[in-house]
Amino acid sequence: MATKTDRxxxxxxxxxxxxxxLVLGGVLLLYYVAPMVTxxxxxxxxDVVAQMSDxxxxxxAQTSLLAASISTVLxxxxxxxxxxxxxxxxxxxxxxxxxxxxxxxxxPPTVSGIVLxxxxxxxxxxxxxxxxxxxxxTRSLAGVVLAQTFVASPFVVVTAKSAFESVDRTLEYAxxxxxxxxxxxxxxxxxxxxxxxxxxxxxxxxxxxMGEFGATMMVAYYPRTMPVQIWVAFKSLGLDSAYxxxxxxxxISVVALLVLNTVASNPWE
Amino acid sequence: MTLDISGLSKTYGEFAFGPVELTVGxxxxxxxxxxxxxxxxxxxxxxxxxxxxxxxxxxHGRDLVGRPPEARRVGIVFQExxxxxxxxxxxxxxxxxxxxxxxxxxxxxxELDDVLERRPTALSGGERQRVALARTLATEPDAxxxxxxxxxxDAPIQKRLREELHGLFASLAIPVLYVxxxxxxxxxxxxxxxxVRDGDLEQVGTPSAVLDRPASRFVARFTGNENLFEGRAxxxxxxxxxxxxxxxxxxxxxxxxxxxxxxxxxxxxxxxVEAPGDSEAENTVTGTVVHRLNEGGEYQIDIQFDRVDxxxxxxxxxxxxxxxSIETGARLRVRIPPESIHLxxx
Numbered sequence: 119m120a121t122k123t124d125r126x127x128x129x130x131x132x133x134x135x136x137x138x139x140l141v142l143g144g145v146l147l148l149y150y151v152a153p154m155v156t157x158x159x160x161x162x163x164x165d166v167v168a169q170m171s172d173x174x175x176x177x178x179a180q181t182s183l184l185a186a187s188i189s190t191v192l193x194x195x196x197x198x199x200x201x202x203x204x205x206x207x208x209x210x211x212x213x214x215x216x217x218x219x220x221x222x223x224x225x226p227p228t229v230s231g232i233v234l235x236x237x238x239x240x241x242x243x244x245x246x247x248x249x250x251x252x253x254x255x256t257r258s259l260a261g262v263v264l265a266q267t268f269v270a271s272p273f274v275v276v277t278a279k280s281a282f283e284s285v286d287r288t289l290e291y292a293x294x295x296x297x298x299x300x301x302x303x304x305x306x307x308x309x310x311x312x313x314x315x316x317x318x319x320x321x322x323x324x325x326x327x328m329g330e331f332g333a334t335m336m337v338a339y340y341p342r343t344m345p346v347q348i349w350v351a352f353k354s355l356g357l358d359s360a361y362x363x364x365x366x367x368x369x370i371s372v373v374a375l376l377v378l379n380t381v382a383s384n385p386w387e
Numbered sequence: 388m389t390l391d392i393s394g395l396s397k398t399y400g401e402f403a404f405g406p407v408e409l410t411v412g413x414x415x416x417x418x419x420x421x422x423x424x425x426x427x428x429x430x431x432x433x434x435x436x437x438x439x440x441x442x443x444x445x446x447h448g449r450d451l452v453g454r455p456p457e458a459r460r461v462g463i464v465f466q467e468x469x470x471x472x473x474x475x476x477x478x479x480x481x482x483x484x485x486x487x488x489x490x491x492x493x494x495x496x497x498e499l500d501d502v503l504e505r506r507p508t509a510l511s512g513g514e515r516q517r518v519a520l521a522r523t524l525a526t527e528p529d530a531x532x533x534x535x536x537x538x539x540x541d542a543p544i545q546k547r548l549r550e551e552l553h554g555l556f557a558s559l560a561i562p563v564l565y566v567x568x569x570x571x572x573x574x575x576x577x578x579x580x581x582x583v584r585d586g587d588l589e590q591v592g593t594p595s596a597v598l599d600r601p602a603s604r605f606v607a608r609f610t611g612n613e614n615l616f617e618g619r620a621x622x623x624x625x626x627x628x629x630x631x632x633x634x635x636x637x638x639x640x641x642x643x644x645x646x647x648x649x650x651x652x653x654x655x656x657x658x659x660v661e662a663p664g665d666s667e668a669e670n671t672v673t674g675t676v677v678h679r680l681n682e683g684g685e686y687q688i689d690i691q692f693d694r695v696d697x698x699x700x701x702x703x704x705x706x707x708x709x710x711x712s713i714e715t716g717a718r719l720r721v722r723i724p725p726e727s728i729h730l731x732x733x
Contacts, residue, residue: 286469288465288467288469289469289471291434291436291456291463291465291469292463292465292469292471292522293471293482294435294455294456294457295434295435295456295457295459295461295462295463295523296457296462296482296483296522296523296525296526297457297458297460297483297526298457298482299457300455300457306471306482307471310473311471311472311473
């Protein structure tokens, strides 16, 4: 009995593989959790609350929330149709297009910023034209939105694509054979069934947009978003003054995580 | 209402479907074949899920090729029902129905009143298929396609639903194509049976024609006829041809075949088993039982002949098995009625 021999030899060592995974994994887990706890413990709660009402912090929070919301809406508006197309088209073209979609995910954010500046920067034709009609695309809310959308929208496309793919095509054929158009079918059958997955993509995009720093720095240093504000505070006044905004961002991240694990379907589960 | 298919073909990589010629009137055509033979491809082409490489599909005079599924008025019931999981049974049917009365009417016909408010996950397999059927019929299609709707159900439910479908199909005045790999379902429901093999129609005919007079060895085997013997036509009597299988000489009622050699095909249910006797009357052979298999309603008995090295399978009802004490090693005499020998030209 080969299996019996194997089992007894494993116990002979005294440590089975599951215990090893637990110990090694535990080290990593501790490395994630400990900094969060020390961050929350490093400033008295009263200080944090007091600093929350600082106009600079309030303004950064407003900019971040507004810009990230707009970016998320834009990413969803343009990302969902692309995700549907990618999920329902066979052949080589979708593979190439998916690679293009994933590009902003793997590109270093500062490089994304540089790439964007070549298109919407003050010297570029589009940047100049927009500036002349009073809608500058850099150092403006529009700039923040452009940077965030570029970096965050792939999350909507990639996650919604797998959500659409998880909807059995037979259900769509069933709907169409009942005389319903592609659009009616998408609205009544595919979208509701892919809903939790789409929500996951939207949540991830929002979380990514909230945290966007590199590309935003390059394209729109002003108005300051929370990540930029953290950096500015850290550079000019030191670590302590960066804590409140950082804690605020941790809270937002935790809320996003809660959404992912409750109403949305966590794509990594 | 007629469904006319001509020159229909479709190639996927190695698999070539067609060209198929088929006309289905206001009847039930059971499409019978092994998995991978192209049964589902045929349905997909008619429903518009796949487009053909060539050929025409006309329903009630309308050309369907090139039209999207939603513009074909072809209803399709999928294997697992394909009910929308986020809708209740009622919502599923309402999605397709024009009026609320239609929903009530179909729920009554298909006995769904008690389960209308349930989600598909809370329905049994049989209920799910009935809801799927109600949903498809709600659109009042010009043709109805069913893709193995009973195959995932337990045997008793399968049998009951088969009976219900039989009655329901009779009330429909549209072409019905029923795909199955189960010969019992095909014979029970089909007004005609189409046997599909490797993407082609091997034989189309009434259930008795296909079962009793298979056009090929494949059709014979697939419809449960294992008794295929290579033989030679040796004599022509007023009653029909005499055929010689090795040393065995059998009288048939077949008047003529285009070739000298032929495959004699004897359906197991047409074979008569008797107690071994001294005299060998016409078309009787003595042998020994080499295998006995209880299939529930009947026994499959394999009999090894004494004179020639051949084994014949007979379906025998339990009372006969008991009366003749048929078990492995028992001696039996087999009578093959001349009219039950079908010849497939070689």
